[in-house]
Amino acid sequence: MTIDDVITILPEIAVTVTASLVLVADAILDRKVARTWLPLLVVLGLVVAIFTGPMIVASHTAFGGFVVVDTFTAFFRVLFCVLAIFATVVAPEYLERRQIPAAEFYATILFSTVGAMTIALATDLITVFIGLELMTIPIYVLAGMSRRDRYSNEAALKYFLLGAFSSALLLYGFAWLYGLAGTTTFAGIAAALAVHGLTDGATLVALALVTVGLAFKAAVVPFHQWTPDAYDGAPTPATAFMSVAPKAAAFAAILRLMIGSLGPLGLDWSAVFAILAALTMTGGNVVALVQGNVKRMLAYSSIAHTGYILAGVAAYQAGASASAAVLFYVFAYGIMNLGAFACLIYLDLDGTRGATLDELNGFARRKPAGALAFAVFLVSLTGIPPTIGFVAKVFILQPVLDAGLVWLAVVIALNAVLAAFYYLRVVVHLYMYDADANAPRLLRTDLLSAGLGIAGLAVVVIGILPDGLYRWALAAAAPFVLR
Amino acid sequence: MAASLMDHLLTLLVVIPVAGLIPLVVFFRDARAVKQVAIVTTFIELVVSLVMLAQFHVGEAGFQLTESAAWLPSFGIRYELGVDGISVLLIPMTTLLTFISVLYSSGGAIKERIGEFMAAFLLLEVGMVGVFMALDLFLFYVFFELMLVPMYLIIGIWGGPRRVYATLKFVLFTLAGSLLMLVGIIAVYLQSGEAGDRTLSLPELLTRSDRFPPDFQFWVFLAFGLAFAIKMPMFPFHTWLPDAHVEAPTAGSIVLAGVLLKAGGYGFLRFAVPLFPIGTQAWLPILILLSVVAILYGAVVSVVQKDLKKLVAYSSVAHMGFVTLGIFVLNQQGGVGAVLQMLNHGFVTGALFLFVGIQYEKTHRRQIADLGGLANQWPLYTAFFGVFTLASLGLPGLNGFVGEFLVLLGTFKFNPVGGPGGLFWGPLAALGVILAAVYLLWMFQRVMFGTLREAYRALPDLSPLEVACAVPLLVLTVLLGVFPQPAIAIIAPSVQRALAIATHASAVVLK
Numbered sequence: 004m005t006i007d008d009v010i011t012i013l014p015e016i017a018v019t020v021t022a023s024l025v026l027v028a029d030a031i032l033d034r035k036v037a038r039t040w041l042p043l044l045v046v047l048g049l050v051v052a053i054f055t056g057p058m059i060v061a062s063h064t065a066f067g068g069f070v071v072v073d074t075f076t077a078f079f080r081v082l083f084c085v086l087a088i089f090a091t092v093v094a095p096e097y098l099e100r101r102q103i104p105a106a107e108f109y110a111t112i113l114f115s116t117v118g119a120m121t122i123a124l125a126t127d128l129i130t131v132f133i134g135l136e137l138m139t140i141p142i143y144v145l146a147g148m149s150r151r152d153r154y155s156n157e158a159a160l161k162y163f164l165l166g167a168f169s170s171a172l173l174l175y176g177f178a179w180l181y182g183l184a185g186t187t188t189f190a191g192i193a194a195a196l197a198v199h200g201l202t203d204g205a206t207l208v209a210l211a212l213v214t215v216g217l218a219f220k221a222a223v224v225p226f227h228q229w230t231p232d233a234y235d236g237a238p239t240p241a242t243a244f245m246s247v248a249p250k251a252a253a254f255a256a257i258l259r260l261m262i263g264s265l266g267p268l269g270l271d272w273s274a275v276f277a278i279l280a281a282l283t284m285t286g287g288n289v290v291a292l293v294q295g296n297v298k299r300m301l302a303y304s305s306i307a308h309t310g311y312i313l314a315g316v317a318a319y320q321a322g323a324s325a326s327a328a329v330l331f332y333v334f335a336y337g338i339m340n341l342g343a344f345a346c347l348i349y350l351d352l353d354g355t356r357g358a359t360l361d362e363l364n365g366f367a368r369r370k371p372a373g374a375l376a377f378a379v380f381l382v383s384l385t386g387i388p389p390t391i392g393f394v395a396k397v398f399i400l401q402p403v404l405d406a407g408l409v410w411l412a413v414v415i416a417l418n419a420v421l422a423a424f425y426y427l428r429v430v431v432h433l434y435m436y437d438a439d440a441n442a443p444r445l446l447r448t449d450l451l452s453a454g455l456g457i458a459g460l461a462v463v464v465i466g467i468l469p470d471g472l473y474r475w476a477l478a479a480a481a482p483f484v485l486r
Numbered sequence: 487m488a489a490s491l492m493d494h495l496l497t498l499l500v501v502i503p504v505a506g507l508i509p510l511v512v513f514f515r516d517a518r519a520v521k522q523v524a525i526v527t528t529f530i531e532l533v534v535s536l537v538m539l540a541q542f543h544v545g546e547a548g549f550q551l552t553e554s555a556a557w558l559p560s561f562g563i564r565y566e567l568g569v570d571g572i573s574v575l576l577i578p579m580t581t582l583l584t585f586i587s588v589l590y591s592s593g594g595a596i597k598e599r600i601g602e603f604m605a606a607f608l609l610l611e612v613g614m615v616g617v618f619m620a621l622d623l624f625l626f627y628v629f630f631e632l633m634l635v636p637m638y639l640i641i642g643i644w645g646g647p648r649r650v651y652a653t654l655k656f657v658l659f660t661l662a663g664s665l666l667m668l669v670g671i672i673a674v675y676l677q678s679g680e681a682g683d684r685t686l687s688l689p690e691l692l693t694r695s696d697r698f699p700p701d702f703q704f705w706v707f708l709a710f711g712l713a714f715a716i717k718m719p720m721f722p723f724h725t726w727l728p729d730a731h732v733e734a735p736t737a738g739s740i741v742l743a744g745v746l747l748k749a750g751g752y753g754f755l756r757f758a759v760p761l762f763p764i765g766t767q768a769w770l771p772i773l774i775l776l777s778v779v780a781i782l783y784g785a786v787v788s789v790v791q792k793d794l795k796k797l798v799a800y801s802s803v804a805h806m807g808f809v810t811l812g813i814f815v816l817n818q819q820g821g822v823g824a825v826l827q828m829l830n831h832g833f834v835t836g837a838l839f840l841f842v843g844i845q846y847e848k849t850h851r852r853q854i855a856d857l858g859g860l861a862n863q864w865p866l867y868t869a870f871f872g873v874f875t876l877a878s879l880g881l882p883g884l885n886g887f888v889g890e891f892l893v894l895l896g897t898f899k900f901n902p903v904g905g906p907g908g909l910f911w912g913p914l915a916a917l918g919v920i921l922a923a924v925y926l927l928w929m930f931q932r933v934m935f936g937t938l939r940e941a942y943r944a945l946p947d948l949s950p951l952e953v954a955c956a957v958p959l960l961v962l963t964v965l966l967g968v969f970p971q972p973a974i975a976i977i978a979p980s981v982q983r984a985l986a987i988a989t990h991a992s993a994v995v996l997k
Contacts, residue, residue: 322681367602382635387661388628397624400672401561412672416665423661424654427638431650435642470558477560 011065011072014056014080015120018087021048022113029106037106038099042450045091045109049084049116056080062482064126068188071126078330078479079123079255086248086337087116092454093345094240096446100351103148103238111148112244115141119252122259128177128187131256135173135220138252139166142245146237152354158236165219165229173216179209189263210272213260221253223279223313224286227306231290234302238355242298243344246305247337254312254333258326262319263482273406276317281414284310288421298357300425301343304384307422308336311396314403314411321402326480328398331473335395335465339383342458346377348451351444358443363429365438370445372452374433376459381426383462386419390466398473495538496551496567499577499615502531503608510608514601521592524604528585531611535581542574544972547979549621549689550574557625561675562685566621571980572755572825573618575973576748579832580618582962583744584611586955587737590840593951595736595847596644603644607737610636614745618752623671623686626757627664630713633746634660637738645733652726652733659726663716670709674761677702691761695991700764703995707765710758711773717750720773720810721780724803731799736843739795743802744836748828751809755824759813760984763992766814771905773814778914780807785921789928794845794852797929798838801878804918805831811915812893815908816988820896821981822974827889829973830877830966834886837874837959841867844952845933848945854929859938864947868934870956877963879926880919885966890919 009016025044029037062073090112098105118138125131143166147159181187183205184195199206219226234242261272287306294300315329349370350358367374383392396419403412465472491498506527513519542550549568557565569577588607596603613636616629634657642653671686677697678684685691698706716723731739759766766773784804791797805827812824844867845860846852861868877884880891897915900908948956966973 368599386665387635388631393628393631397668397672400669401675404669404672405676409669409673412669413666416669417662419665420658420662424658427654427657430638431642431654434639435650435653470560473558473560 008065008070011063011070012124014052014084015117015124017048017052017055018084018113018117018120021045021052022110022117024048025106025110025113029104038095041106041109042091042095045113046088048113049088049091053081053084069127069130070124072124073482074479075255075258075482076123078475079251080120082251082334082337083116083119083123083248086244086251086341087112089338089341089345089454089458090240090244090248093243093341093348093451095450096448097238097240097348097451100446101149101238101355108145108148108240111141111145115139115145115244115248119248119255122252123255125256125259126189128180128189128192131260132170132174132177134252135256136170138249139170139220142241142249145241145245146233148241149238149355152236154236155238155355156236158233158355161229161236162233169216169219169226172212172219176209176212176214176216179205179212183209189259193263214275217253217257217260218279221250221257221313222306222309224283224306224310227283227287227309230306231299231302234305235296235299235357236355239298239344239348239357242302243341246302246344247341250305250309251333251337254316254329257316258329261316262326273317273320276313277408277411280310280313280317281411282310283307283313284415284418285421286310288418288425291425292421294425296357296359297363297429298344298347300429301340301347301357304422304425305340307418308332308340308384310418311399311415312336314408314415315399317411318402318406318408321405323477323480324398324405325402327473327477328395328402330476330479331398331469332395334472334476335383335391338458339380339390339392339462342376342455342462343380343384345451345455346373346380349373349445349448351446360429360432362441362443363432364436365442366432367434369438369442373455376452376455377433378430379459379462381429383466385423385426387423388466389463391462391469392466394466394469394473492541494553495534495541496553496569496619498534499531499538499581499619500567500612502534503527503611503615506608507605510601510605517600520601520604524588524607525585525592527608528581528588528611531615532578532581532585535578535615538569539574539578542569542976544976545979547571547983552621554687557622561624562683563624564622564685564687565625566687567619567625568621569619570983571977572984573752575825575829575976576618576752576832577615579829580611580614580741580745582958583741583832583836584614586836586840586958587740589951590740590843590955591735591737593949595843599643603640606636606639610640610741614741614749617749621688623674623688623691623757626753627668627671630749630753631664633749634664637742637746640738641730641734644735644738647733648729649733652729655726656730659716659719659723663713663723666709667713670706673702673706673709674698688757688761692987692991695761695763695987696994698762698764698995700768700995703762703765704768705765707758707762707769710753710762711769714750714753714758715776717753718747718806718810719750719803720776720806721783721803722776724780724784727803728796728799731802731839732793732795736839736846739839739843740836743799743839744832747802747806748832751806751813751824751828754810754813755821755981755984759816760987760991763988764995766816766988767992770814770816770902773810774900774911777807777811777814778911778918780804781811781915781918782921785918785925788925789921791925792853792855794854794857794929794933795839795842797854797925798835798842801922801925802831802835804922805835805878807918808890808893808915811911812889812896815893815896815900816985817896817899818978818982818985819892819899821985822977823889823892823894823896825977825981826885826966826970826973827893830885830889830963833959833962833966834874834877837870837956837963838878840955840959841871841874844948849942854932856939857933858936859934860942861934863938863942863945866948866953870948870960871934872930873960873963875926875930877967879922883964883967885963885970887967888970894919
């Protein structure tokens with residue numbers, strides 16, 4: 004390990020140090036001081052992390068080939084830090100109300116973020132696996148952080164069991180890959196697979212195991228069964244974070260692994276992704292249609308978004324525009340989905356339960372700015388201009404059609420109509436019904452409102468001027484252009 | 487400064503309503519200030535649109551006052567605006583109807599959440615004006631969809647008892663069509679050139695029409711056509727319209743009928759027909775059939791309506807049938823007639839919805855059977871309403887006649903290669919005009935004449951504000967009826983050009 008290696012992973016170190024500082028500070032600071040200063044410390048640490056990782060770097064490896072820093076890494080580093088900042092900002096009032104220890108919450112988020120960032124660094128199966136575990140184990144904790152709540156416990160246990168199960172599958176797949184290639188580096192695997200081809204039974208087993216393992220992590224139908232309960236039962240700020248960051252990381256892994264190193268076989272494999280994508284978006288949307296609980300509905304709808312992103316993966320023969328579309332969508336999804344979950348934090352309900360549709364009645368009158376932000380996120384998730392969700396969908400449709408998957412493009416379009424029904428139904432309750440006597444109390448939440456305001460503005464501004472972000476995504480996708 | 491503003495008149499039209507949102511948000515809680523801001527903003531918009539019309543060179547067929555800037559350079563997508571004879575009259579129509587809607591709504595028709603209402607209206611105006619100016623397909627789509635959410639809120643918040651059902655239906659129908667169009671737009675983009683040279687700019691695409699093979703045109707026309715057919719709405723996609731109109735507040739109905747429906751017809755004429763002439767030909771028999779069915783069906787269903795607002799809504803289906811018929815007979819008279827019909831329908835049906843709304847505000851009844859005898863009570867109202875009713879049924883001398891007459895003329899000249907021609911469709915469509923006289927005059931008789939209910943005896947005639955809203959529409963209705971030539975002179979060259987491009991392109995592709 005040289006000093007150069009250390010510099011390569013400065014952002015990860017910064018986040019780790021921040022997490023440790025948070026825990027220490029919590030122990031020595033006065034409770035009142037901690038309440039205001041801890042979130043600030045977290046945000047500061049994450050901002051430092053963003054700026055220590057140079058935005059665009061020439062690709063270079065470190066730690067003897069275990070780690071690579073390229074434009075792709077830079078993109079995901081920033082994305083994960085931004086998501087962590089967002090999740091931190093929306094949480095404090097909720098945590099205090101539920102008496103969830105704030106410092107532990109922040110530290111857990113930060114550790115998970117380091118894990119996610121590690122996945123983006125990976126150029127070796129072992130790094131991928133370490134990153135995945137480092138990311139998910141804190142999230143098991145996050146899901147169960149409302150200790151006395153039955154549903155929170157259930158969420159943590161379900162997530163843990165299925166997470167462990169999928170990790171085992173993935174690891175088993177990695178073992179097969181290692182057996183085939185005799186190495187764990189992506190480059191070595193790519194070279195070995197190029198020789199073997201897909202005809203080999205062992206290659207098929209390895210690919211199937213890896214696909215299923217990653218599909219579990221990303222909540223792809225039919226491996227999504229854990230998502231609704233885990234998302235629904237977890238404390239809402241935790242849900243907001245865990246619905247976006249692990250999914251983004253899973254797609255980072257899918258791109259790195261499936262396209263980066265399995266690229267030679269990709270042409271045959273993309274059909275699998277296309278079918279999974281269609282199943283996932285349709286499955287998620289159809290079940291989301293019948294949910295009365297908004298948190299659960301958003302959980303199912305996040306499955307549907309996995310499907311849209313997967314469609315971009317399936318279309319990767321279209322070239323850089325496909326991977327760029329995946330990156331852009333992951334970014335857009337991160338902001339709008341985190342935002343939508345976070346809007347539920349306004350409602351002061353028992354336990355970790357999310358609001359029902361009826362409990363949102365008249366929200367627009369009670370909290371106009373919050374309702375506006377919620378509506379913006381929902382419209383964006385639906386994919387109506389001028390929002391980031393709309394351009395993200397256009398960017399996905401373009402490579403899908405370019406790759407000749409016309410049927411998949413039509414499935415995406417029809418799914419967007421299904422999604423419009425349940426997303427806009429929330430807007431109906433926000434704006435078109437009046438609150439009754441049973442309306443839940445509202446939390447006092449200045450920080451939350453500020454965070455949502457900034458995110459909502461970003462959703463619209465990037466929706467009108469998406470070129471900068473898209474160019475960045477395009478640059479980040481450069482390592483995956485089919486050679 | 488002034489000179490540079492004159493170079494960006496179209497952008498100004500997009501920016502003014504957005505700029506109006508800023509003081510609106512500042513004075514959000516103050517109902518009086520909100521109304522004033524909205525009225526002033528929409529008035530300035532109206533004035534600027536008239537300045538824009540004055541700058542337009544009559545007789546030129548191509549796009550004028552164009553603006554173009556890179557917007558999404560990685561995709562070659564441009565912020566490109568321009569107007570020609572087809573669109574230049576629709577824009578002042580839009581701004582006028584918006585101004586009237588805002589003016590009328592501030593007179594007490596909207597009682598609660600006026601700030602949100604006016605904000606929705608200003609946003610809606612951005613989308614409506616933008617749709618008629620966008621020359622880049624992507625930009626067009628953005629404006630097309632931008633109209634959706636504000637209208638969704640306007641119907642859903644300030645609408646009648648079944649507003650939620652109506653508004654969801656409206657949005658889902660529209661979205662289903664437009665999302666398929668989005669797939670079509672991207673398909674056009676991919677087909678438009680090699681990577682790095684692709685474009686969605688309409689003027690550019692029109693020069694590349696040799697790149698769209700017949701099969702491709704067939705499917706992409708379907709994708710575009712569905713979106714426009716739902717928006718129009720054409721039979722059998724019209725089922726959202728009566729619900730949306732009945733539930734919408736008066737101002738919402740005015741712009742929904744007056745402007746939003748036109749986006750469909752305009753889309754056909756601006757994009758679908760010139761870009762995909764072979765696709766148009768392939769679908770032509772069905773489109774003509776559906777247009778005539780819409781004319782007859784809309785009329786027949788209007789006859790039996792018991793609800794006044796629903797009657798006007800169904801009559802819109804029939805009137806829009808004339809628009810599509812005029813477009814798809816693919817000749818000069820039909821095309822000019824279709825554009826005129828869009829314009830006239832905007833003024834006349836907008837006015838009819840205004841008067842139905844005024845009447846409802848006073849009587850709180852919309853069932854025709856509950857009304858009657860209002861003529862003696864409200865002489866002024868009766869005079870206005872009478873003129874607009876007559877215009878709607880196509881009385882010569884009023885504007886409705888001109889458009890329908892030209893469309894019928896075009897229809898009789900329609901001479902397709904196979905299938906029934908103009909001599910078959912013409913009389914059928916003409917039957918629609920007769921039916922219009924039946925349902926409109928019968929409606930007028932039942933509402934205005936007969937015995938007056940005791941409860942209505944104290945109700946006042948039109949207020950000055952209501953007269954102020956109606957007068958511009960009345961003037962235009964008479965003016966365009968007596969003296970349509972200036973409008974035709976503006977419209978005709980561009981329609982001719984669009985049809986010529988279509989003919990040329992289909993020859994190129996088929997070669």
